[in-house]
Amino acid sequence: MHGTSEIEHLIGRVALHDRAAFGVLYDATSAKLFGICLRVLRDRAEAEDALQEVYVRVWQNAGRYSADGRSPMSWLVTIARNRSIDRLRARRGGSDGLDAVELLPDLGPTPEGVALARSEAGRIGQCLGELPPDRAAAVKGAYLEGATYQELAERHGVPLNTMRTWLRRSLQLLRDCLNR
Amino acid sequence: MTEPSDIDGDDAVTAAEYALRLLPPDERAAFAGRLAAEPALRAAVAAWEERFAALADEVEPVPPPPRLRARLSDELFGEEAPSGGLLRRLAIWRGLAFTGMAASVAMFALLLQDRWAPTPEAAPAFVADVAAEDASLRLVALFDAEAGTLRLNRLAGSVAAGRDFELWLVPPEQAPISLGVLPHAARATIRVPEALRDLVPGALLAVSDEPAGGSPTGTATGPVLAVGQVEAI
Helix, strand or coil, rough: CCCHHHHHHHHHHHHCHHHHHHHHHHHHHHHHHHHHHHHHHHHHHHHHHHHHHHHHHHHHHHHHCCCCCCHHHHHHHHHHHHHHHHHHHCCCCCCCCHHHHHCCCCCCCCCHHHHHHHHHHCCCCHHCCCCHHHHHHHHHHHHHCCCEEEEEHHCHHHHHHHHHHHHHHHHHHHHHHHHH | CCCCCCCCEEEHHHHHHHHHHCCCCHHHHHHHHHHHCCCCHHHHHHHHHHHHHHHHHHHCCCCHHHHHHHHHHHHHHHHHHHHHHHHHHHHCCCCCCCCCCCCCCCHHHHHHCCCCCCCCCCCCCCCCEECCCCCCCEEEEEEEEEEEEEEEEEEEECCCEEEEEEEECCCCCCEEEEECCCCCCCEEEEECHHHHHHHCCCCEEEEEECCCCCCCCHHHHCCCEEEEEEEEC
């Protein structure tokens, strides 16, 4: 596996339309991102189409990474996860056509911010561990499977509104833990 | 990317719902509208995306089928190719095997399988990773020896108000030669004067902090913030 610094270097070159770097980036990261597409979509052909869209976006939007200050792998993971969810929702006919990736903030990176983000990201597992197991599972289900409130409510056998109250409360606790 | 400190608790939770794609369509559209106008909200969403991305650590990598790589290169670069099929693929990923990055075994298997190989006529290209030791400033530079252009992408760090970054070419055993003040945009292309082009491969690139407009003396007056070696791709 390539290190964070190498991935960042490759994305930096891709932003300058360096095709060789794009090939190396693809070879270094596509298995991870394909795993994510498969996890969300649970369909090989769809995951392949999603992965292709992901790398088209990476090629076109690599320049956005530079102004962003997040870790390079989580940037890629977010694109893969969000593209997969878009496809999942489109399959179910509920796409809203909005893409969070298009709305990434244009904030100047600070070294402190980057370092904090990288150490902080690892803490989510620990903070989820502080939640009751079914609530942690709901958060994970929303992220890794693209579950909607309706699906989570059915899965956990509670009314929709209860589910939302429940999950918002869990996200609040998660935030308190992460900000601690 | 940490959550901005001035964000309302309720908004912070809605930002998480937004990042998770949980919001009902009408609320999502309303929140997206606010995002356009509120940088703190965008930062909150980005902070959540960063945090949630760690949940993907548990996802096992699955190598995608090799044909996907070919399909992708066809989609992105196909129309620029001189002709179809194998020749096109050769051109598309040219230089791949020359890259300084270690190519994985899987990649070599792929190269063999698709009979991809670097083309000998590929333009001589060089790369430098110009970075500060503490990563507070980082630029990637690509040098095209034929065109004499240096393409720059600043990944981290920004210049202080009223100051400029100046780029220096430092050939082995020679004094630094100024390549000029760096444009403030993250990405920029600089033309290297013809007389200096042969000196670029193997030289160091360095960035110093200078008064606005660059060093008044012709040598670096401020601290050298980042250095990197120019290497063949």
